[in-house]
Amino acid sequence: MKEINKMKLEFPSNSVNERFARSAVAGFISQLDPTLEEVGDIKTLVSEAVTNCIVHAYPNEIGRILLKVSIYEKNLVEIIVRDYGKGIEDIEKAREPMFTTGGDERSGMGFTIMESFTDSLKVKSTPGKGTTVSMKVKLSQRVRLR
Amino acid sequence: MKAVFTYDNNRLTIALSGELDHHGARDIMDKIMNKIDDTLPRDCHIDMGKVSFMDSSGIAIVLKAYKKVNAIGGRLWVENVQKQPMHVFDAAGIDRIIGISATV
Ligand SMILES: Nc1ncnc2c1ncn2[C@@H]1O[C@H](COP(=O)(O)OP(=O)(O)OP(=O)(O)O)[C@@H](O)[C@H]1O
Ligand SMILES: [Mg+2]
Numbered sequence: 711m712k713e714i715n716k717m718k719l720e721f722p723s724n725s726v727n728e729r730f731a732r733s734a735v736a737g738f739i740s741q742l743d744p745t746l747e748e749v750g751d752i753k754t755l756v757s758e759a760v761t762n763c764i765v766h767a768y769p770n771e772i773g774r775i776l777l778k779v780s781i782y783e784k785n786l787v788e789i790i791v792r793d794y795g796k797g798i799e800d801i802e803k804a805r806e807p808m809f810t811t812g813g814d815e816r817s818g819m820g821f822t823i824m825e826s827f828t829d830s831l832k833v834k835s836t837p838g839k840g841t842t843v844s845m846k847v848k849l850s851q852r853v854r855l856r
Numbered sequence: 857m858k859a860v861f862t863y864d865n866n867r868l869t870i871a872l873s874g875e876l877d878h879h880g881a882r883d884i885m886d887k888i889m890n891k892i893d894d895t896l897p898r899d900c901h902i903d904m905g906k907v908s909f910m911d912s913s914g915i916a917i918v919l920k921a922y923k924k925v926n927a928i929g930g931r932l933w934v935e936n937v938q939k940q941p942m943h944v945f946d947a948a949g950i951d952r953i954i955g956i957s958a959t960v
Contacts, residue, residue, distance in 0.1 A: 725879035732909075750909075750940035757911040761878045807948075815885070817915040819948040826947040 715741070716780040722772045723764045723793070731777055732756040738779055739787055744849050751827045752787070752847065758820040759791035759843045765812060767795025767841060785849040790842065797837035805833065859884045861891050868897035870921075873906030876914040876941070885917060892924050900925045905936035905959060914941060915948050922954050933957070 717738050721727045732753040739752060756777070763775045776792040798804050805825070810818030825831050828845045835841040857880030860871045870888060874880055892900065902918060904910075918934055925932040934956045937945065942958050945951060 725882065728877045728879050729875060747939065747943070750943065753909060754911055754940065754944060757877055757909075761911065761913065765878060814920055815916055817912050817919055817948065819912045819915055823912055823944060823947045827943075 711782045714781045719777045723768045723775050728760055731760045742849050748849050755845050758824050763793040767793035785851050787847045789845045792842045794840040798835040801833050857883050863895045866898040868895050869901045871903040876907050876910040878913040881913040896928050898930050900932040902934045903936050910941035
């Protein structure tokens, strides 16, 4: 896979940065001329992954969040969200619909939504060390008039 | 994120506007729950016509409101949902529990 472009952002886990993160990624992928629906999906993915870092990885502290986006040939977009927080004990269980450790403030549907909006979703985690979520989305290749 | 409430004749309308993420939800979760407690509505409508973005944080709000209204014997609907929030509701299968309708 040939990488065509990439970007990297790092920011603290303040909840106000949820909007910043998804807007930044939407801006970066605009070079692929995505449809409105594709932009909506990408913003949702970023919001889910970043919110998980803010809520679950760093429940009682402000920590570092790393966000990387790569564009590969044939309109393939890869989004990687990484934290250095709490980690996940049982990833398989965490990915089940409705599973949450967040009480009734959360619905436990984040991973289910990420799964449904991506072509591939990978989660790696080490308890006490942090979590990395990688998402791949293939955007439509629309005919472009230049 | 803003919530505007109107109550009339046992019907509570909650009109939300802005981006409904975890940051935005924190401001309005308590307000919505308190309003339902105060008014004990028979019908509760959540108008999402002005919600331009929503993630799973919105699902938690809607489910929590639904449970509260249900517990007092009322009914709850979500209306005027734009495309992006609708896609999120669909992916989570929330329409199997709560009546949700799109913008016209
Ligand atoms: N970055 C993370 N660090 C630590 N734990 C996480 C992380 N991401 C997810 N988890 C764990 O996985 C569970 C499921 O995550 P998921 O996003 O599916 O649901 P949620 O965040 O609990 O609720 P929702 O996303 O619907 O608001 C979380 O409750 C949490 O226990
Ligand atoms: Mg989540």
